[in-house]
Amino acid sequence: MELALSLGDASKPFLFLDKAPKMGGNMDIGFCMGLGTAAFSAARSDESSRKSTYEVYDQEERRSRISSDPPLQLNLLPSAPVPRSHVSSQLRFPWLTDNLAVSEPAGSSDGPGIGLDVNRMPGVLASAEEAEDAAAPLSSPNSTVSSFQMDFGMRNGGRSSKRDLDVDADRASDDEENGSTRKKLRLSKDQSAFLEESFKEHSTLNPKQKLALAKQLNLRPRQVEVWFQNRRARTKLKQTEVDCEYLKRCCETLTEENRRLQKELQDLRALKTSQPFYMQLPATTLTMCPSCERVVTTASANTSTTTTTNHHHHIKSALNNNKPRLNPFTAAQVHIQQHQGAAA
DNA sequence: CCGCCGCGGCGGGTTACTTCA
């Protein structure tokens, strides 16, 4: 599945918001970005400085589909590089009532990937708007915990483990003791999954979408915004890695080609010295074998065109197949004639 | 019409924290 990222239509609603209940069992959502050529990476940086990077990717993908280069596909879905918090095989959305019962198995909360809902606070405001109102004037780091309103965890009445309690308690005390401490709060796996879904719909948010998402997830709009910024950064980083890998392969290929050509040149020089007759032949120009479309070196001598080739295996073949022995130029001519004869 | 200003969004970079091997 190939999904072109599109940022253009910010007015487009999140489709999945309407169909969230259907998402339950399907984690197999391909999220691929097309990469036509690696070269665009450097070029686009200036040209698109004020465009969204992902919009440019989208354009490049369209271009790449036109070109003959097979696009590199970067799978950016949670499946691979995405954190352990996404290991669950099913996306469950606790705000959907039919999911409640299976949200978190009892007794599993101390294991890895427990979906530690650090944002959830015992005293919950009624709405995300209230949460936002509470948080709005406080963008300072120490405001985070106190402003988080997570009516999000409905599993087992809210608390999933003693560890959660301890962590929250620690945070609360930290906040009280150290007002300048920046708290980093993990989003739950459900929140992350939902944000991931929305990112696939739109990699950027308009204010409406941001608010809607924040409300859905009981996060502050600022958190949603930050999450999307970071997510775009991660995507770009991954794409850069893919670009680098592609360029690396290109470099290796070219190095190999260069090595091969050097050897070929060496062989030809050796041939030239061993058979001085050919030294009298005129200067050569590059042309292409009309049949196999490989580059050949053509030497024009008055009326007759004799051809040697960079792909001198052709010539060697012609030399071997034609007795008495032909010189390489005649052999190349024979080679081309053979192609023409075969085509006719 | 033009310039200025405030606002908001974004990218890039960084920091601080969490989790895991």
Next chain:
DNA sequence: CGTGAAGTAACCCGCCGCGGC
């Protein structure tokens, strides 16, 4: 149990576009 690496939430800064004046 301590530690380093990786992942990521949150922040800061600068730039730009846009709308209002």
